Amino acid sequence: MKQLLVLGAGTAGTMAVNKLRPHLDDDEWKITVVDSNPEHHYQPGYLFIPFGGYQPDEVVKPKSQLISDGVELVMGEVDIVKPDESQVVLADGTEFEYDQLIIATGTHPRRDQTEGLDSDQYGISIHDFYTLEGATRLAEVLADWPGGRLVTNIVEMPIKCPVAPLEFVFLADAFFTERGIRDKVELVYVTPLDGAFTKPVAAQHLGDMLDQRNIALEADFMTMEADGERNTLVSYDEREIPYDLLVTVPVNMGAEFVDRSGLGDELNHVEVDKHTFLSVDHENIFALGDASNIPTSKAGSVAHFAVDVFIDNFLQHIEGRPMTGQFDGHANCFIESGKGKALLIDFNYDVEPLPGKYPLPGIGPFSLLKETEANHWGKLMFKWTYWNVLLPGRELPLPAQMSMAGKTLARTAP
Ligand SMILES: Cc1cc2nc3c(=O)[nH]c(=O)nc-3n(C[C@H](O)[C@H](O)[C@H](O)COP(=O)(O)OP(=O)(O)OC[C@H]3O[C@@H](n4cnc5c(N)ncnc54)[C@H](O)[C@@H]3O)c2cc1C
Numbered sequence: 023m024k025q026l027l028v029l030g031a032g033t034a035g036t037m038a039v040n041k042l043r044p045h046l047d048d049d050e051w052k053i054t055v056v057d058s059n060p061e062h063h064y065q066p067g068y069l070f071i072p073f074g075g076y077q078p079d080e081v082v083k084p085k086s087q088l089i090s091d092g093v094e095l096v097m098g099e100v101d102i103v104k105p106d107e108s109q110v111v112l113a114d115g116t117e118f119e120y121d122q123l124i125i126a127t128g129t130h131p132r133r134d135q136t137e138g139l140d141s142d143q144y145g146i147s148i149h150d151f152y153t154l155e156g157a158t159r160l161a162e163v164l165a166d167w168p169g170g171r172l173v174t175n176i177v178e179m180p181i182k183c184p185v186a187p188l189e190f191v192f193l194a195d196a197f198f199t200e201r202g203i204r205d206k207v208e209l210v211y212v213t214p215l216d217g218a219f220t221k222p223v224a225a226q227h228l229g230d231m232l233d234q235r236n237i238a239l240e241a242d243f244m245t246m247e248a249d250g251e252r253n254t255l256v257s258y259d260e261r262e263i264p265y266d267l268l269v270t271v272p273v274n275m276g277a278e279f280v281d282r283s284g285l286g287d288e289l290n291h292v293e294v295d296k297h298t299f300l301s302v303d304h305e306n307i308f309a310l311g312d313a314s315n316i317p318t319s320k321a322g323s324v325a326h327f328a329v330d331v332f333i334d335n336f337l338q339h340i341e342g343r344p345m346t347g348q349f350d351g352h353a354n355c356f357i358e359s360g361k362g363k364a365l366l367i368d369f370n371y372d373v374e375p376l377p378g379k380y381p382l383p384g385i386g387p388f389s390l391l392k393e394t395e396a397n398h399w400g401k402l403m404f405k406w407t408y409w410n411v412l413l414p415g416r417e418l419p420l421p422a423q424m425s426m427a428g429k430t431l432a433r434t435a436p
Contacts, residue, residue: 024051024340027110027120029100030277031057031085033065033413034311034325035126039093040415041333048092054118055089056110058099062088063154064408065182066322069189069358071157073197074165078158081405088413100127103283105304122306122340125285125292127277129182129312129320135273136177137247147253148268151190152182160269164197169206170266175255176213177245179220180289181274182312182320185367187211188218188228189358190269195235196360209237212255212263216241221374224367227391231359274320276313291315296371297348298335299328308332318351318371326412327352330422352424354380356401364397366390370424376431381420383428390429 026046028035039055046053067081089095098112103123110118131152133139139148149163150156174191181187191211198204211218211232217225218232218239232239244258248268255263276290285292285301292309293302296316301307309315310332311325318324328349335345351371358364366388367375379386387396411418 023049024121025119026051026053026122026124027118028053028055028124028126029057029103029110030126030128030311030313031055031089031095032062032126032128032311033322033408034128034313034329035124036062036085036088036413037326037329037415038124038126038310038332040088040090040413041329042336043090043092045333045337052094053092054094054096056096056098056100056112056118057085058097060085060097062413064405066186066408067405068151068154068157069186069193071154072151072160072164072190073193074161078154081154083409090415100277100279101282102279103285103307105283105285105301105307108306120306122336123308125280125307125309125313126311127280127313129180129274129276129289129291131181131272132275133270133272135275136245136270138250139177139248139270139272141248141250143248143250147250147266148248148270150270150272152186152271152274163267164194167267169198169203171208171210171264172267172269173210173212173255173263173265174269174271175211175243175245175263176215176271178214178273180320181271183322183355184220184319185355185357187213187271188232191237192231192235192357192359195237209235210240210263210265211237212240212243212245214242214244221369223377224375224391227365228357231393235360274312280313285309287315289315296351298345299332299349300339300345308336316349316351319353319355321353321355322408322412323355324351324353326418327420327422350423352422356397356404358398358401359393362395362398363393364401365393366397366400368424368429373424373426373429376429378429380428 064081070076101113149160198207218228219225246258280286280290299308312320331347331349335347354368369375377391
């Protein structure tokens with residue numbers, strides 16, 4: 023019996039095992055997936071929790087309900103991968119041999135990587151919404167916050183869902199307007215990037231949206247520490263940004279075993295070929311989802327498109343044939359902008375987000391780089407689609423490769 027071992031039963035790991043099981047003969051391949059947390063979190067839902075849009079229990083389901091029959095789910099913490107022995111050891115000493123290994127252990131916020139963020143001020147003047155606990159606590163704080171200077175900062179890129187901090191400030195603007203205290207709240211958006219986003223057309227558009235909402239943009243800010251005594255963010259080049267309430271997006275890092283196993287870059291993201299997800303050093307190790315170092319957004323949509331390309335490649339690979347699928351870095355993200363509207367961006371390794379219509383050229387129903395109600399409903403519908411279509415491995419009628427059809431080239435940046 024051959025062994026396919028998958029580390030991580032989050033978005034990518036769950037989709038991969040559920041899609042692969044029907045293609046692999048039960049008598050030939052055993053599939054095992056290991057995860058340390060019995061709960062699956064719908065992480066895009068964290069965004070809405072601080073503003074009372076979702077309750078915490080609306081974004082959590084038991085992993086045991088989400089994994090197909092015929093796949094063994096093991097609860098345990100991965101301690102190390104020994105690539106030369108094709109072996110994985112868990113923290114409790116359990117050992118697994120594998121013929122093929124998929125690492126899908128994601129990336130996670132690490133407050134401990136920045137001076138002051140892991141201090142006794144966490145939960146008082148310093149908050150986050152990249153964890154369920156953080157988002158839940160922030161909801162309690164924002165519900166009766168009297169106003170002041172709310173600073174949202176990204177410590178370092180890459181982070182998962184790079185547009186989520188922007189969505190957070192757009193929703194904060196709408197939330198405080200609704201609460202009738204917007205004039206008592208100063209909103210500041212602090213980023214290490216040179217603008218509101220990475221790519222020029224989207225950066226211009228999203229920067230204009232910050233301006234329209236009177237949200238100050240502090241670009242090129244490399245956070246060195248949060249000084250808890252003075253409630254001030256300090257950068258490496260000694261700029262200072264005071265806050266009353268800091269909502270931070272800490273450094274995101276892959277699992278520590280990736281580093282221990284000699285498989286990662288400096289942020290513990292597994293080094294793979296960006297078109298096939300095959301490890302650069304090992305012929306029987308792949309990394310899917312946020313765990314890999316592919317240079318596109320770390321997002322559930324990317325995990326979905328990537329897994330679609332991966333399945334056929336994997337089946338070719340185990341038969342000793344060349345992998346013919348080439349992932350293009352396709353990402354698409356709804357950007358909630360408040361007051362019942364959202365934008366959508368669609369891009370890949372080579373093409374930046376451009377205006378237009380998606381998925382049907384000229385028709386939509388979604389509009390690219392434009393705030394519409396349809397986009398907002400698309401964002402809300404995504405939760406249902408995630409649990410009922412994506413995770414079970416059902417087909418969503420969207421091509422894995424990005425298409426230029428429906429996109430307007432006229433506004434491409436020089
Ligand atoms: C606030 C927020 C908003 C977001 N919004 C969007 C959005 O609108 N659209 C979008 O497409 N994406 C969004 N995302 C990103 C999306 O949730 C992730 O990109 C996606 O979940 C990545 O899937 P993954 O399988 O790579 O990792 P995950 O889903 O994080 O799964 C990783 C799994 O590995 C397990 N694990 C980790 N380490 C170990 C270990 N040592 N041993 C055992 N198990 C381990 C974890 O328990 C987890 O189950 C958002 C994320 C956040 C935080």
